[in-house]
Amino acid sequence: xxxxxxxxxxxxxxxxxxxxxxxxxxxxxxxxxxxxxxxxxxxxxxxxxxxxxxxxxxxxxxxxxxxxxxxxxxxxxxxxxxxxxxxxxxxxxxxxxxxxxxxxxxxxxxxxxxxxxxxxxxxxxxxxxxxxxxxxxxxxxxxxxxxxxxxxxxxxxxxxxxxxxxxxxxxxxxxxxxxxxxxxxxxxxxxxxxxxxxxxxxxxxxxxxxxxxxxxxxxxxxxxxxxxxxxxxxxxxxxxxxxxxxxxxxxxxxxxxxxxxxxxxxxxxxxxxxxxxxxxxxxxxxxxxxxxxxxxxxxxxxxxxxxxxxxxxxxxxxxxxxxxxxxxxxxxxxxxxxxxxxxxxxxxxxxxxxxxxxxxxxxxxxxxxxxxxxxxxxxxxxxxxxxxxxxxxxxxxxxxxxxxxxxxxxxxxxxxxxxxxxxxxxxxxxxxxxxxxxxxxxxxxxxxxxxxxxxxxxxxxxxxxxxxxxxxxxxxxxxxxxxxxx
Ligand code: ARG
Numbered sequence: 001x002x003x004x005x006x007x008x009x010x011x012x013x014x015x016x017x018x019x020x021x022x023x024x025x026x027x028x029x030x031x032x033x034x035x036x037x038x039x040x041x042x043x044x045x046x047x048x049x050x051x052x053x054x055x056x057x058x059x060x061x062x063x064x065x066x067x068x069x070x071x072x073x074x075x076x077x078x079x080x081x082x083x084x085x086x087x088x089x090x091x092x093x094x095x096x097x098x099x100x101x102x103x104x105x106x107x108x109x110x111x112x113x114x115x116x117x118x119x120x121x122x123x124x125x126x127x128x129x130x131x132x133x134x135x136x137x138x139x140x141x142x143x144x145x146x147x148x149x150x151x152x153x154x155x156x157x158x159x160x161x162x163x164x165x166x167x168x169x170x171x172x173x174x175x176x177x178x179x180x181x182x183x184x185x186x187x188x189x190x191x192x193x194x195x196x197x198x199x200x201x202x203x204x205x206x207x208x209x210x211x212x213x214x215x216x217x218x219x220x221x222x223x224x225x226x227x228x229x230x231x232x233x234x235x236x237x238x239x240x241x242x243x244x245x246x247x248x249x250x251x252x253x254x255x256x257x258x259x260x261x262x263x264x265x266x267x268x269x270x271x272x273x274x275x276x277x278x279x280x281x282x283x284x285x286x287x288x289x290x291x292x293x294x295x296x297x298x299x300x301x302x303x304x305x306x307x308x309x310x311x312x313x314x315x316x317x318x319x320x321x322x323x324x325x326x327x328x329x330x331x332x333x334x335x336x337x338x339x340x341x342x343x344x345x346x347x348x349x350x351x352x353x354x355x356x357x358x359x360x361x362x363x364x365x366x367x368x369x370x371x372x373x374x375x376x377x378x379x380x381x382x383x384x385x386x387x388x389x390x391x392x393x394x395x396x397x398x399x400x401x402x403x404x405x406x407x408x409x410x411x412x413x414x415x416x417x418x419x420x421x422x423x424x425x426x427x428x429x430x431x432x433x434x435x436x437x438x439x440x441x442x443x444x445x446x447x448x449x450x451x452x453x454x455x456x457x458x459x460x461x462x463x464x465x466x467x468x469x470x471x472x473x474x475x476x477x478x479x480x481x482x483x484x485x486x
Pocket of ligand 1: 107311
């Protein structure tokens with residue numbers, strides 16, 4: 001339809017190469033809404049007549065439920081919708097729909113509307129997953145487990161502490177996406193192909209009708225930039241790396257060797273040959289799909305970085321990377337939430353692992369510190385005690401006075417004090433005495449759980465408001481359209 005100065009049509013293979021119609025199914029509805037707001041604005045500013053507006057708006061309204069034909073010959077959804085509007089409304093009215101705009105501001109608009117909806121969906125999914133983490137933490141404030149560094153046992157901890165750490169990570173993902181929304185929710189509509197228009201349009205009015213917080217003012221910027229896309233996908237890439245790490249923890253903990261957790265059957269896969277297998281494929285796929293999202297980010301950045309200012313068709317290619325990113329993150333979050341809610345936790349195994357190592361070594365050193373001994377000396381004493389216990393294959397509280405005296409003599413510390421501290425230090429006493437802000441200590445769990453529960457509620461109020469603001473605005477638009485059409 002647009003080939004006014006071009007002689008021949010595209011061959012089927014070229015059309016298929018050039019067309020974005022498949023990817024555009026995700027933005028068809030946004031394109032219709034954008035066109036309706038634009039047509040309404042043209043009418044309100046006396047650029048088209050009420051009769052023209054009526055015909056265009058009715059035609060667009062009837063397209064809302066349309067299953068668009070992929071083999072229509074159109075290069076994209078914008079061309080296809082305009083063609084169908086002209087068919088339904090006639091050239092005299094329908095031919096006016098594309099007044100004072102371009103596919104360049106249209107596609108930017110559609111992508112922004114799609115991403116802002118996706119952000120709201122993902123923010124809600126994040127809160128659901130965070131809530132699952134915090135509820136599980138609530139039930140596991142007394143579940144002792146080893147904490148690791150270098151995947152070697154490091155300090156005694158609690159399973160709730162682990163879960164709360166992941167909740168905090170996801171809160172930050174939420175914060176980042178919540179801020180990104182502000183950069184996304186700005187209207188490029190009315191920027192035209194690149195330099196604006198001589199027709200007296202009102203860009204602020206269309207922005208308002210579509211629920212945008214403002215406009216991208218400069219028309220060159222509005223049509224060229226995809227920085228908001230890169231930002232969104234980057235935020236999701238970070239989110240996915242966080243989900244990938246949780247997945248990796250769970251994969252390790254569900255091995256026979258660890259057996260800290262067991263995944264519900266519905267989140268595991270069998271082997272085609274080994275009947276006994278229960279594989280954590282779903283979690284492995286979160287790891288794998290994280291790489292795909294990182295790939296999407298790379299594809300987007302490398303497309304943008306090579307483009308001169310002004311729209312370039314390369315930009316068409318990034319759409320599928322955005323859709324794939326949204327779909328992966330939404331599914332990953334929904335699935336992780338269900339995995340958490342159905343997880344079987346082997347508390348005995350976790351505790352046994354924490355007991356069988358020398359995890360209280362630092363606690364012993366710290367108790368000596370509280371008796372006025374320099375930490376460097378206490379580190380030496382505790383380390384030497386572990387060495388002896390390890391060589392004679394026994395726990396620290398089984399060390400004899402003779403064994404302790406040797407170290408006490410070398411460091412000039414009273415052996416009775418060392419003995420008393422060793423005897424009174426257990427993994428439980430260690431967790432009782434761990435008082436520092438944000439630590440694995442028992443008291444801190446309760447405080448953090450209460451705090452995070454409140455935080456979830458506050459965050460929910462904010463996203464729900466954003467969601468409602470958009471749907472209310474679009475309802476108003478719809479009512480205005482009905483007024484004109486009737
Ligand atoms: N299908 C195109 C895209 O997705 C729409 C914009 C085309 N603009 C143009 N001047 N060729 O980016």
